[in-house]
Amino acid sequence: MKKSAGDRIFDIINVLIMLCLVLITLYPMYYVLCASVSSNTYLVAHPGVLFWPHDFTLGAYKMTFQHPLILSGYRNTLIILAGSLPLNIVMTLFCGYFMASKNVLFKKYIIFYLMLTMFFSGGLIPAYLNQRSLGLYNNLLALIIPGAVSLYNAIICRTAISGIPDSLVESAYIDGANDMVILFRIIAPLIMPTTAVLLLYYGVGHWNSWFSASIYIEDNNLLPLQNILRALLIANSDILGGGESVGDEYNSYAETIKYAAIIVTTVPVLCIYPFLQKYFVKGVMIGAVKG
Amino acid sequence: MQIEHIKPARSGKPAGHLRRTLVRDFKMNKWKYLIILPVIVYFAIFAYKPMYGVIIAFKNYRPSLGILDSPWVGLLQFKLFFRDIYFWRLLRNTFCISGLSILFGFPAPIILALLLNEIRCSWFKRTVQTISYMPYFISVVVICGLIKAFCQTDGVFNDLIAFFGGERTNLLASKQNFYPIYVGSGIWQSIGWDSIIYLAALSGIDQEQYEAAKIDGASRFGQMVYVTLPGLLPTITILFILRMGGILNVGYEKILLLYQPLTYEVADVFSTYVYRKGIIEANYSYSTAVGLFNSVVNIVFLLLTNGISKKVNETSLF
Numbered sequence: 001m002k003k004s005a006g007d008r009i010f011d012i013i014n015v016l017i018m019l020c021l022v023l024i025t026l027y028p029m030y031y032v033l034c035a036s037v038s039s040n041t042y043l044v045a046h047p048g049v050l051f052w053p054h055d056f057t058l059g060a061y062k063m064t065f066q067h068p069l070i071l072s073g074y075r076n077t078l079i080i081l082a083g084s085l086p087l088n089i090v091m092t093l094f095c096g097y098f099m100a101s102k103n104v105l106f107k108k109y110i111i112f113y114l115m116l117t118m119f120f121s122g123g124l125i126p127a128y129l130n131q132r133s134l135g136l137y138n139n140l141l142a143l144i145i146p147g148a149v150s151l152y153n154a155i156i157c158r159t160a161i162s163g164i165p166d167s168l169v170e171s172a173y174i175d176g177a178n179d180m181v182i183l184f185r186i187i188a189p190l191i192m193p194t195t196a197v198l199l200l201y202y203g204v205g206h207w208n209s210w211f212s213a214s215i216y217i218e219d220n221n222l223l224p225l226q227n228i229l230r231a232l233l234i235a236n237s238d239i240l241g242g243g244e245s246v247g248d249e250y251n252s253y254a255e256t257i258k259y260a261a262i263i264v265t266t267v268p269v270l271c272i273y274p275f276l277q278k279y280f281v282k283g284v285m286i287g288a289v290k291g
Numbered sequence: 292m293q294i295e296h297i298k299p300a301r302s303g304k305p306a307g308h309l310r311r312t313l314v315r316d317f318k319m320n321k322w323k324y325l326i327i328l329p330v331i332v333y334f335a336i337f338a339y340k341p342m343y344g345v346i347i348a349f350k351n352y353r354p355s356l357g358i359l360d361s362p363w364v365g366l367l368q369f370k371l372f373f374r375d376i377y378f379w380r381l382l383r384n385t386f387c388i389s390g391l392s393i394l395f396g397f398p399a400p401i402i403l404a405l406l407l408n409e410i411r412c413s414w415f416k417r418t419v420q421t422i423s424y425m426p427y428f429i430s431v432v433v434i435c436g437l438i439k440a441f442c443q444t445d446g447v448f449n450d451l452i453a454f455f456g457g458e459r460t461n462l463l464a465s466k467q468n469f470y471p472i473y474v475g476s477g478i479w480q481s482i483g484w485d486s487i488i489y490l491a492a493l494s495g496i497d498q499e500q501y502e503a504a505k506i507d508g509a510s511r512f513g514q515m516v517y518v519t520l521p522g523l524l525p526t527i528t529i530l531f532i533l534r535m536g537g538i539l540n541v542g543y544e545k546i547l548l549l550y551q552p553l554t555y556e557v558a559d560v561f562s563t564y565v566y567r568k569g570i571i572e573a574n575y576s577y578s579t580a581v582g583l584f585n586s587v588v589n590i591v592f593l594l595l596t597n598g599i600s601k602k603v604n605e606t607s608l609f
């Protein structure tokens with residue numbers, strides 16, 4: 001079919017809009033990349049729009065990887081991930097498996113009990129007081145245990161488990177397997193793609209979270225990466241410039257280190273998500289339909 | 292046959308039957324209950340216990356006395372809140388920020404999905420999509436840090452303003468710029484991610500409708516407006532109800548990172564006020580009351596929008 005002139009104009013405008021969107025989305029990250037490898041003196045004297053790096057140097061990255069608080073931030077975030085992700089996945093599998101199970105007498109009531117928390121919550125202050133009363137304060141467990149399972153993710157998991165044919169599970173029952181064995185030996189391997197998406201959701205959530213740490217952690221050495229970034233980028237706090245090991249050398253990179261720190265904290269996530277795109281698109285659809 | 296046979300036994304010994312059913316259910320599903328137990332305990336401790344903790348909104352909570360022994364004060368905290376000099380400011384700001392976010396932020400992903408749908412070249416479409424998801428994976432701290440850097444007197448935005456002959460100012464320090472910055476960056480963050488759901492809904496539209504529209508002489512733009520958009524309407528309605536239900540749920544994270552005492556006048560909302568009163572000033576009962584007021588209004592809004600939508604276009608959540 002021949003394209004009319006109107007359709008052709010529509011196509012051109014459409015592509016132009018898309019290119020604008022791509023430019024607006026990518027430019028901030030490109031700016032950060034350029035700023036992180038430019039010289040500090042240039043950046044202090046000439047900020048504003050950057051098109052390419054000026055006076056190329058990797059000094060800011062060297063400084064970033066030497067800074068005790070950035071290193072401890074990295075360590076804390078990795079500890080939080082290592083502690084939370086197994087807990088998240090096991091709890092979500094438990095929850096999803098139960099929601100997908102059949103012929104359970106109290107299933108309806110238990111699901112109601114769980115779902116109610118999606119609509120009602122105590123709010124910030126009661127949750128804060130609750131956590132302090134449990135002793136989940138100023139230690140990394142305070143950032144690991146609360147948030148162990150998200151019902152939204154459990155629903156995604158439930159949908160994936162429901163898609164497994166009953167006959168598979170039944171034959172395992174006949175062979176004498178209990179539900180725990182079935183869940184971890186048969187079901188978990190079958191829903192690997194969904195588990196990968198759940199890992200991405202939970203992982204990105206932990207990696208990017210800062211608020212909990214800002215109210216539950218007092219000790220600077222226990223702060224995760226995002227809170228160090230916050231001190232660096234937003235608060236202009238002096239917790240980073242102090243200390244004997246840094247000092248003058250730090251100050252000569254004071255501006256570019258911000259951008260180097262953004263790169264080393266953000267790039268890991270940005271490298272992973274495109275590979276999981278196919279799966280998380282599906283995850284969003286399931287969550288939206290059922291939620 | 293069988294049912295008739297069982298029935299008398301049921302009515303004859305209800306207690307015994309109930310016990311038998313329970314025992315059988317427990318025997319059969321022992322492992323399933325065991326599996327869900329940690330989840331139940333988790334929600335009891337981290338969701339239901341704080342819900343019980345909400346009663347401090349009706350008390351004068353003192354940490355030394357605990358929740359139970361703190362004295363009851365009835366609705367005093369709420370009365371204080373309604374007389375608070377900041378009450379109207381908080382209400383106005385919350386509605387303004389939320390309303391503007393919905394007004395500009397809600398249609399944006401729909402438009403993106405419609406436009407993406409019209410792109411025929413599949414690698415270009417896929418690339419644009421992947422790139423548009425990127426901001427969703429960048430942390431709020433980084434986004435706000437960049438906003439702050441770009442808004443400085445010698446930042447990127449001011450370079451653009453100066454290029455077009457404007458004057459350089461610290462954009463984040465002025466009241467009139469807070470809403471455009473907040474709403475604009477919000478769209479930047481979520482437009483790609485939010486469009487996923489609409490793109491998914493698009494694939495469910497009947498192709499024959501497009502054929503029919505073509506025969507009737509509709510242009511590509513016409514097809515988009517008269518076929519694609521109506522096809523998306525149920526999805527749009529559901530998401531709109533959900534969005535309206537959260538109208539007073541302005542995310543505090545971005546505001547906490549972006550506002551400063553200079554801009555409290557326009558940027559302070561209920562949730563940030565709860566944070567300052569509760570966490571910073573340790574005024575626990577009062578801030579819990581503010582939070583409770585916020586959630587009650589939210590639920591009312593959810594029910595209201597749901598009801599209106601049920602009447603108007605027969606799509607509703609419940």
